[in-house]
Amino acid sequence: MPILPKERDPRLVTIRRGGTLSDDDHRRLAEWAIACSEHVLPLFERARPDDPRPREVLEVARGWVRGEVPMREAHHAAFHANAAGRDQPAPVKFAALAVGQAVAVAHVAEHELGAAAYAIRAAVAAAVEQGGADAAEPARLAERDWQRAQLPPEIRELVLEDQLRRSPICWHVFDD
Numbered sequence: 001m002p003i004l005p006k007e008r009d010p011r012l013v014t015i016r017r018g019g020t021l022s023d024d025d026h027r028r029l030a031e032w033a034i035a036c037s038e039h040v041l042p043l044f045e046r047a048r049p050d051d052p053r054p055r056e057v058l059e060v061a062r063g064w065v066r067g068e069v070p071m072r073e074a075h076h077a078a079f080h081a082n083a084a085g086r087d088q089p090a091p092v093k094f095a096a097l098a099v100g101q102a103v104a105v106a107h108v109a110e111h112e113l114g115a116a117a118y119a120i121r122a123a124v125a126a127a128v129e130q131g132g133a134d135a136a137e138p139a140r141l142a143e144r145d146w147q148r149a150q151l152p153p154e155i156r157e158l159v160l161e162d163q164l165r166r167s168p169i170c171w172h173v174f175d176d
Contacts, residue, residue, distance in 0.1 A: 003101075003114045003170050011158055012109045021109055027065045028155045030105040033115035034061050035150045037098035039143075040122040044084070044095040053084040054099040061103040074106035091129060094122035113162055116147050117170040124173075140173060 013019025
């Protein structure tokens with residue numbers, strides 16, 4: 001299921017690519033995506049303490065935010081995080097995919113919701129493993145609300161509108 005929309009919101013396209021997204025807000029989106037993925041990264045690290053790839057990829061993402069890593073390098077790093085999640089149980093896989101989406105924000109800002117959506121899926125999968133199906137909805141709401149509390153004021157409205165618009169293609173994890 002694709003998590004990127006067919007029609008791009010120009011507010012989430014950088015100015016240099018014909019949109020209206022400033023470099024500062026692009027970095028804020030990346031920082032928020034990093035926070036979302038890092039929040040569930042312990043699910044990966046507890047299961048795979050021998051695999052440093054997702055943690056290393058988050059450092060690449062932070063390097064891009066600081067202007068130390070080129071976009072192409074950050075974009076390429078996403079594949080390492082995604083590979084780390086391959087053939088893993090759902091919480092572990094989704095945590096790795098959240099990291100991959102977070103670093104991919106350097107390439108396409110709209111990956112910000114991918115990081116958040118996969119982080120929610122990771123939290124839900126972990127809750128279901130521990131507490132059964134009844135634990136899913138409380139876990140979804142708790143993670144979604146935690147993420148929203150992390151939003152910088154400068155991008156809050158943009159992200160909340162993006163969540164509303166794209167929740168149907170993001171497994172409805174952002175629904176109210």
